[in-house]
Amino acid sequence: MIVDKLYKEVEQKGHVCVGLDTDYSYIPNIFAKNFSSKGEAIYNFNKEIIDETYDVVTCYKVQIAYYEAFGIEGLKAYSDTLKYIKQKGCISIADIKRGDIAKTAEMYAMGHFTGDFEADYITINPYMGVNDSIEPFISYVQNNNKGLFVLVRTSNKGAKDFQYIKNENCNPLYEIVGEKLEELAMKNMGNCGFSSIGAVVGCTNNEEGVSLRKKIKSMFLLIPGYGAQGGKAEDIVTYLVKGNGAVVNSSRGILLAYKKEENGENNFAKCARNEAIRMRDDIRSYID
Numbered sequence: 001m002i003v004d005k006l007y008k009e010v011e012q013k014g015h016v017c018v019g020l021d022t023d024y025s026y027i028p029n030i031f032a033k034n035f036s037s038k039g040e041a042i043y044n045f046n047k048e049i050i051d052e053t054y055d056v057v058t059c060y061k062v063q064i065a066y067y068e069a070f071g072i073e074g075l076k077a078y079s080d081t082l083k084y085i086k087q088k089g090c091i092s093i094a095d096i097k098r099g100d101i102a103k104t105a106e107m108y109a110m111g112h113f114t115g116d117f118e119a120d121y122i123t124i125n126p127y128m129g130v131n132d133s134i135e136p137f138i139s140y141v142q143n144n145n146k147g148l149f150v151l152v153r154t155s156n157k158g159a160k161d162f163q164y165i166k167n168e169n170c171n172p173l174y175e176i177v178g179e180k181l182e183e184l185a186m187k188n189m190g191n192c193g194f195s196s197i198g199a200v201v202g203c204t205n206n207e208e209g210v211s212l213r214k215k216i217k218s219m220f221l222l223i224p225g226y227g228a229q230g231g232k233a234e235d236i237v238t239y240l241v242k243g244n245g246a247v248v249n250s251s252r253g254i255l256l257a258y259k260k261e262e263n264g265e266n267n268f269a270k271c272a273r274n275e276a277i278r279m280r281d282d283i284r285s286y287i288d
């Protein structure tokens with residue numbers, strides 16, 4: 001199962017997931033001017049970042065919004081980036097946050113687990129219910145070595161608007177969602193002790209982190225919120241199980257690391273590498 005590969009990569013390379021949220025405005029002019037289109041510049045920027053980081057990070061999360069925003073050429077850059085991640089032998093997470101009725105979800109599954117936009121993992125929004133939002137993806141998990149990260153508790157401030165609403169027993173919605181998903185996760189376990197059905201849990205609101213982790217024991221976590229959103233390494237440890245069981249995304253923190261260095265524009269990929277190593281070691285320093 002794909003989760004076994006992810007687990008092994010974390011063992012070997014740490015917890016860092018590089019977020020390729022490649023806003024065209026992030027690309028230094030000195031680099032972008034070598035390309036005839038924005039899409040080409042975005043893809044080649046990603047390629048440089050991947051080449052400089054793939055030996056020190058575990059996976060790449062490609063946020064589709066940044067590519068859709070540039071239409072067809074953006075989607076070509078998206079597709080080429082996913083293919084390049086695969087060519088380097090790395091794991092890709094397509095952050096697409098899809099959720100719809102079952103028939104439509106079947107098409108999302110086909111669209112993002114096969115063909116031009118094929119990724120190893122995708123992110124799913126469970127709001128429309130298990131049968132519709134999640135079931136249509138399960139056959140790919142079981143038969144095609146694919147994985148899901150389902151939104152459970154997100155990293156943004158607005159998470160509190162709905163996800164923290166409590167039922168009559170004082171259980172917040174995110175916990176109820178987590179418990180339901182855990183049942184499904186337990187039916188799709190890898191050999192590493194985690195499931196290929198994982199959860200997105202932000203590291204910015206951690207008050208009930210320990211109790212949430214206990215309720216979703218089998219789920220491998222994708223943790224956004226580190227760095228630019230204020231999440232810290234000490235917040236991550238709550239979600240690890242024997243030092244494994246989660247990858248931690250940083251997008252702006254890594255892609256824009258060059259802005260903090262003198263002459264960084266000429267060495268943006270090297271700066272990304274240094275930041276990825278710093279982040280990896282920062283997280284490791286909290287694991288005993």
Ligand SMILES: O=c1ccn([C@@H]2O[C@H](COP(=O)(O)O)[C@@H](O)[C@H]2O)c(=O)[nH]1
Nearest residue numbers: 021063154155202224228229250251252
């Ligand atoms: O709860 C969530 C779920 C997804 N995201 C995504 O992660 C990255 C975060 O980017 P940073 O620049 O490291 O803040 C981005 O793609 C979000 O769409 C999230 O932030 N929170």
